[in-house]
Amino acid sequence: MRILIVEDDAVLRDGLKVGLAISGFTADAVESCEEANAVLKNHAFDALVLDLMLPDGSGLDVLKSMRERRDDTPVLLLTARDGVADRIAGLDTGADDYLGKPFDLDEVAARLRALVRRAGGRSRTVLEWRHLRLDPSAQLVERGGEPVRLSRREYSILHVLMAHPGRVLSKRQIEEKLYGWQEEVESNAVEVHIHHLRSKLGPGLIETVRGIGYRLGEEA
Amino acid sequence: MRILIVEDDAVLRDGLKVGLAISGFTADAVESCEEANAVLKNHAFDALVLDLMLPDGSGLDVLKSMRERRDDTPVLLLTARDGVADRIAGLDTGADDYLGKPFDLDEVAARLRALVRRAGGRSRTVLEWRHLRLDPSAQLVERGGEPVRLSRREYSILHVLMAHPGRVLSKRQIEEKLYGWQEEVESNAVEVHIHHLRSKLGPGLIETVRGIGYRLGEEA
DNA sequence: ATCAGGCTTAAGGCAGACTTAAGGATGGCA
DNA sequence: TGCCATCCTTAAGTCTGCCTTAAGCCTGAT
Incomplete structure (x- = not known):
């Protein structure tokens, strides 16, 4: 399972990458909207972990342009602790899920499994x-x-x-x-x-x- | 859009029902696992809002028996504020999403829209x-x-x-x-x-x- | 009857897949 | 830290099945 992480904070990014690897995912990471857009046009991933606050813009823009070009890759948003408005905006832009910071690595993995599973049209995990x-x-x-x-x-x-x-x-x-x-x-x-x-x-x-x-x- | 709410707390249940109606859903409600199982066998819904803690058992059991009989209706779980373990278990049992209490009605609606949208559409060219x-x-x-x-x-x-x-x-x-x-x-x-x-x-x-x-x- | 086009069969070569083994990386444990 | 077990990658050698080729036969058309 190939995952793309879009996160500018180096500590979080590496933490995610290692954590996901332990859960059996293969994770690649980029740190800006620009990189994310470039990579997404050329590679397919099973899911995306997307931070909202990025140095060169909002993750929502990345998400929006994905959906506009019919890229249905499941997206898990990382939002601020209580950004309810952000979350709703995110879901309606086409995100499939979100998680407030700080998050639990096991939970990120579980949510990704659920997303990938759902995208595959399956409802059972096993x-x-x-x-x-x-x-x-x-x-x-x-x-x-x-x-x-x-x-x-x-x-x-x-x-x-x-x-x-x-x-x-x-x-x-x-x-x-x-x-x-x-x-x-x-x-x-x-x-x-x-x-x-x-x-x-x-x-x-x-x-x-x-x-x-x-x-x-x-x-x- | 036909939604089934499974929730024993009368206040929450009615709140959800009204809130979802305002967002354009048609909501039915039951208050126990037993009722839920009975209704689900005879009616199709576009999605389910399912509380975990119910008077006669866990919502997870309802979920599990749905999935076992190949009922792929999208399910949104309602969990306690910080029941991370519950959430992971729920997702891995076949839930499509969860929401911690207390929740925002608009957000419930947004998540349901996302779920239903996801559930539709997939075809093969044979x-x-x-x-x-x-x-x-x-x-x-x-x-x-x-x-x-x-x-x-x-x-x-x-x-x-x-x-x-x-x-x-x-x-x-x-x-x-x-x-x-x-x-x-x-x-x-x-x-x-x-x-x-x-x-x-x-x-x-x-x-x-x-x-x-x-x-x-x-x-x- | 003749002939061109199609069918059948078999053989040889080759690319792709399998097997095995060795060396290096990694992670756990003392 | 150093040792051990496990796993991963690489690489070399073997094996196998597919594809092409070619030769001869069959068939339908004129």
Whole structure:
């Protein structure tokens, strides 16, 4: 899950980035409206954490221009402690949620999970497919009731696949969900993780579509 | 816009009902889990405002049983002022949003608008013809409900044909869809792929128009 | 009957995927 | 701080399935 943080305060920004990473997200960060606009035009994120007060303008303007170009990426606004007016304005501009400062990192993560889930048209957090269960809030995977130990990368890949069961995802798409800008990968890492996933989950689950990518297959 | 309010406190309940009515919603109200469950099974609402603390149980249980029966109606939770744990649990159970008490009526309305807007609209572009189904997002082809394994080229050819059922496409046109500029082909590759397609999909589907090209035939 | 276009089949090459292993990074723990 | 376990990336080698090519056969049209 790829998140963009727009926040000028360095302490908050880094805190968010690390906190979200612990919760299993991949977070990139920028610190101004201008940067945010530039980046958003070229990259897709699963969600946005957007501060309202930025050095070169209001986060609302970023939000507004996103919505004007039909970018429906879910947005979580960060507002002042009691800015009710801001919040209402934000929601009506097209924000999906807000959080007053100071905030709890776990709560940010939970709200992001809810946003992403809702954007995907799902109402349940727990993903299920065949005899697999994946619980994002606990970062837990079960296979037929038995817990399976997955590393972070393995978990992330399975998460992406289970979010779109049946759909083919290219290695490129998977990489984009796993890696931020500073950590682009130049190898067959995804293939290797897929290999490990298969050996842990059993065969017949993750199908290869040659030349295209991977998907969770329809049947045994 | 039809809203169901689940709230045991009479003052709050009536306040919400009136407030939402002013904002243009039509609100119904019940005051217990039991009533809520009964009503929800028989009526569809555009959204739900759900208190967590109810006389006969937790709103979370109402929420959970809704989601279990695949009721995806958007839910706005009402929680205690600082019940962070409740909120996280709520979101992860499948709530779409929450609001801490005390709340601002305008804000409730704004959040409901946002929820309902989010819940609407999503579509897919699946091609269908006779008993064939081709789903571009899944790169998946079904024949009478049974998935068919096609290679990349085969899939591409079928895709082009199904995009224009009944229309005759020349080998030249098909090649143009399959190959980039650098990789022109000097052989009967298309014929070979058509052959494989016919053997996988069964006869009578892809017609040859001698000297012209191929098409999906009109009838059996 | 002839011929051009289409069909069928098989083989070879190759790109993409799999497997395995090693080395480095990271984080926990003493 | 230093050690250990775990995980991640890289890279090299192997494997596999797809695609193209080509050759010969079939079929419909003239």
